[in-house]
Amino acid sequence: MDKIIIEGGKRLSGTIPVSGAKNAALTLLPCALLTEEPLTLRNLPRLADIDGFQHLMNQFGISTAIAGSRPEDFGRVMTLQATRITSSVAPYDLVRKMRASILVLGPMLARMGEATVSLPGGCAIGNRPIDLHLKVIEALGATIEMAAGYVRAIAPDGGLPGGRYSFPVVSVGATENALMTAVLCNGKSTLHNAAREPEIVDLCNLLVAMGAQIEGIGTSDITIHGVPRLHGATYMVMPDRIEAGSYACAAAITGGEVLLKGARIEDMEATVQALRDAGVHVEPKADGIYVAAEGKLKPVTLSTAPYPGFATDMQAQLMALLCRAEGSSVLTETIFENRYMHVPELNRMGARIETKGRTAIVHGVDKLAGADVMATDLRASMSLVIAGLAAEGQTQVHRLYHLDRGYERLEEKLALVGAQIERVGGD
Ligand code: UD1
Secondary structure, X not given: OOEEEEEOOOOXXXXXXXXXXXXXXXXXXXXXXXXXXXXXXXXXXXXXXXXXXXXXXXXXXXXXXXXXXXXXXXXXXXXXXXXXXXXXXXXXXXXXXXXXXXXXXXXXXXXXXXEEEEOOOOEOOEOOOXXXXXXXXXXXXXXXXXXXXXXXXXOOOOOOOOOEEEOOOOOHHHHHHHHHHHOOOOOEEEEEOOOOOXXXXXXXXXXXXXXXXXXXXXXXXXXXEOOOOXXXXXXXXXXXXXXXXXXXXXXXXXXXXXXXXXXXXHHOHHHHHHHHXXXXXXXXXXXXXXXXXXXXXXXXXXXXXXXXXXXXXXXXXXXXXXXXEOOEEEEEOOOOOXXXXXXXXXXXXXXXXXXXXXXEEEEOOOOOEOOEEEOOOHHHHHHHHHHHHHOEOEEEEEOOHHHHHHOOOHHHHHHHOOOXXXXXXXX
């Protein structure tokens, strides 16, 4: 297995191009199921999860073609066409590797009148149930059956009527599944306490470009007027706000300055606020976001929350940064249980972090020390890279498949701004 080797202590300086957003891409791709016409997505990040999703779409009989990108370019263009769907089953071996496969349930049901998806099973960052996905799809008129580890959604004869659902908990994925189902229902649907993440807005914008009728985009009350059919579209995936925030933390921990090219500050206000509270200079520019850290970092107290709150997907990276603050920070994780797997690894690098239930107290230290580390989820792995960039000596980050799921050519991007980082084979 590959690993990344970082010689810490290099100040980052320069420009990092921000890729298309993984979590937006993973909900835009299944929209290809909603039409017989071609869907072209531009600025798709080159990531293992996107390859996995492409594979899943091929399994349904959907054609996918990659065009117009040279190996040295970041991002790529994919055209998907679901002229005929030959299977409406998402099998266990694909769903197991990629939890976002559950996002085919709604659009497959809407197009075919039925869909069968393997239950995703446990996940390293907590239990992650799919009950809300099923409840909202039921509220739109489907019948749900469970058998042999699979969930099957079936529309009544004459199609799904649409309906009303109020989410008891804000769920990004369940809101996405609901939207992709409701657009092709016979009648009107209303979603209350819907997720408002920028990736949801990106999904709504694509659906509207395909002919959907949606009101309340970007709010927690969304009304969808079903239409009989959708058409194809060409759409640009939004920039990745979590990737941008991660590189902001990477630059700041080295006392560096970077331009995050293509990042949109309006998508990441809570992250920007947290960085500013930590004493980091953050400034919007015409072509991205400029981040500069000089002097001491300050401690921060915050809780993760659904958008527009501070993203759970930024918690580990901010924690790595706060390891070098002067004083004690308090971070509370409210979205997922068991999302502190990076803590013991950061502590092995000389951090002083205590956890109590959902709260972590990060006592700033004068220095971090390089070590061999590994993490069991994507953002936790990134926090170890960030710590490694500031640590004295060498850090080796193992189990790179997590990073490859979510950071497009991480080592190349960090090397562009002066990090001493390389990927080597073998473990
Ligand atoms: C998405 C993101 C993930 C991010 C998360 C929260 C993608 C591919 N992944 O995940 O990176 O960390 O949003 O911003 O976009 N819940 C239930 N029942 C359900 C669904 C969710 O109880 O049916 C709970 C979850 O356990 C969690 C909370 O709701 O406590 C939020 O989860 P959700 O927003 O659904 O996360 P994902 O869509 O899985």
